[in-house]
Structure formats: C-alpha cells, structure tokens
Amino acid sequence: MSFDERIGEIISLSEAMRLNVLIWGPGKSAEEQHAKREKIRQQITHAFINADVRFSEDLENKIPGSKDLTLPEQELLHLAACDICLVLDVSKGAGEEIAHFIGSGFGHKLVILTHERYKDATSFPAALRKYENQLFFNDDEYEHCYLVERILYRIRLLAIGKLGRLFL
C-alpha cells in the first residue's frame, strides 16, 4: 500500500468520525438565514457521514433536568458537549450574546461567521480574530458555496486532529 493510499484512509476515517457539531444562528423567522443554516447542516452531514449536526433550538429543554436552567446555561451545556460550534452572525449584535461564552473554557470551540461589513464592530474580543475563531465572509461567499467549503475545511482539520489525538 502506497503512502497516498494511507492518506486516503486517513481522509476516509476523518469523514466517518463521530462529531458533534452545533450551529447557532437566526431562527425560522429569518427565513433566508435559517435556510442557510439548513444548507450548512446538510453539507456537513453529506461530507461527514457520522456527524451529529444540531441547531441550538433542537436541543432546547431536551437534556434531562435542563428545564430548570436558563437559556444561556443550556447553551453552555450544549457548547461543552459539542466538538465545534458554528455561529452564523449575520446581523449587527446578533452574536453579542455569545461573547460571554468565550471565557467559559469552551471558547476555542466557537467559529463565528461574521459578514465582513461588521469587521469594525467590537462585539467580540480581538483574541477571537487573532486565533481565527471569527471568520469573515462577503456576499459572494455567502451566496455561493465558498462559505460552506471553508466550514467543511475547518471541520476536516478538527477531524484529522482528533485522529492524531491533537484534540482530545
């Protein structure tokens, strides 16, 4: 078996890895953005066959005992349990509420996807940009599949890192 075939096995294993992916973002009332979340979910599930991709609202009050918790407390639980949390930050201030999760010990799991028109906003600490936990996209990337490709690449890095036991 050649080196390239071994690489092929690594790729296949990474695509079959069990991953918990969370997608935060606008609800059904924001039809277009919600559709984008759905599309991202479909594409992830298509590329990573064993990925469990959830929207935050799918999990609301689903964890036993969580009805006694506030929404932010429930969201913190979800964040703790996931491997990666994609946040579709498509309106000014939409992501502000999650800024407090950065210091929760799970901030490194967040990937905040922000439109480039909000590049100058200061909703999030600069460290998020510095360590590439906040990514910016333009209209073209949003309309077409480039944004989803960037997300899939990010998940691939995570999956291969987990195979190499870099992310425990």
Next chain:
Amino acid sequence: MPTPSSGDSTQLLLAWKSGDQSALNKLIPLVENELHRVADSLLRRDRPRHELQATALVNEAYLRLIDAPQIEWQSRAHFFAIAARVMRRILLDYTRSNLRSKRGGAEHILLISPALPTEKAVELLALDEALKRLSKLDERKSKVMELRYFGGLTAKETASVLNLSEATVFREWKFARAWLLRAMEKPSELPKEEFEVTTVTEDTERTLAEAWSNRELVATLMSENWAGLKLLVQLRLSPNVGAGELTSILGTHTSIVASLLLKLAQFGALEERNNIFTLTNRGAAMLENLEKAIGKIFYE
C-alpha cells in the same frame, strides 16, 4: 393553599374582558403578590424599598386598569406587562408633577408620597425619553426593554408576550441596553448585564492559542498535497537528512520544503538546532496516533 396556575388567571382575565366584573374580584388575590413584586422592583430602582409605597402603587395601578376595559388581554404575562407599564406611567406622572411643584407649578397629588430626589427624577424622565426615542427607531427592542426591565418579566415571559423566541429576546435586550446606555450616558440607571461579556483571561487566551496551533499543525500536514505529513514521516525515517535531499524526496521546491519545516517547527512537531530539524515528542506521538487509527505504519 394551592398556587394559582397561569391558566386560572388567564381565564379570569378573559372573563373580565368579556364584562364579568366578578372575575376581577377573583383575579386580584391571584395576581396581588406578583403585582407587588413588580411594584417593589420599580420602586427599588428609584428609592429605598418601602412597603406602603409599593401597596399604594399597586392600588393606583388597579384603579387605572379597571378603567381600561379596552385592553385585549392575551395572557397572564401580558397582564403583568401592562400592569408594569401602568405603574411606570404612574411613577413618571408623579415625578413630573413633583418637578413642576418644585419649580412652583401646580401640584398633582397621587397616592404615593415622598418625593424623589430631583437628580434621580430627572434621570428617570431621561430614561423614559430615551425609551420613547428607541421605540420610534425600533419598537420591538423598546418593548423588550420595557417588559424585561420595567415589567420584571423573565426572558421566557417576554418571549411569550411578544411572540418571539427567547434567543431573540436576549439579543434585542442586549442591543436595547447598549443603545440606552449611549442615549442616556447614565450607566448606573440601567440593568446589569445578563450576559457578562468576558474579558479574555490568560487561561482563555492560552486555550485559544493551543487550539489554533493544533489546527495549523494539521493544516500544515495537509498542505501541498500532504507534503507536510510526508516530510514529517521522512524525518522520522532519516533524522539527519538535509533540505536538498528532502526537496528531492518530496519532489517539490526548496522554498516549499523550507516553509513546511518552519511551520512544523512553529506548531511543535519539529525542533530546530543548528539548521537540523528533528521530530519532537509531540510530532512523533501524532504520527503514531495516525498510524494507530489506520492500523498501519506510513512506510513499511
């Protein structure tokens, strides 16, 4: 005594709306404690708590609510929201009349006494003005602020009254709060953050940096059609191999090999001494883990 359910009070509200005055008499004991809580909450913001004042405020609110049969009651939460709004209006009316009185105008007597300090009263009116301005700009944000801050409703109750999701209520609340802070430049008057925006501590920064470094290491392994991984494997096979030979083995340019070597060293898979790159424990462990995952070593 059994606790009244929200269903009981909603039914009574609907009956009262339909003209059944006896429903109001049954409703009042069910909602009294809650109304006192709202009154206390409003008064605490303006002066030290005083039971008599809260009672007077609740009584005044009853009188005004009874005179407002045109309100379309939706639910128990809606009732408290309206009651809170009425109480706030009473306080504002009182504050205005008190200020007019201090300036020599006619005094309007309400059931509540004593006067607010002038400075506090001016701030209360400024907040009301700011809220009105916000309402013109974005009515939904203004309503969320009114229900949550003045009405003392939870996010869930506010969501129910306004027919929004809880997440939207949190978002609108955050924005309204920030807007009012700027509009009033009186941070002390506004509610505490529900979501404390954390500053990035050294621990948080370290965790973010570690995760970034791990990702970059994987990206380097994958780059140039997995040349990064090939290079690492080659260095394990022949630790003292030179850059020229590596370039030839990988079939790529020297500049690419140099760049990969530097990145692998930066992200902790290699270490460099006197221009010689060797595998670190981290680099070796990662290779072994990948081999364990596929059940084979890279070169047999």
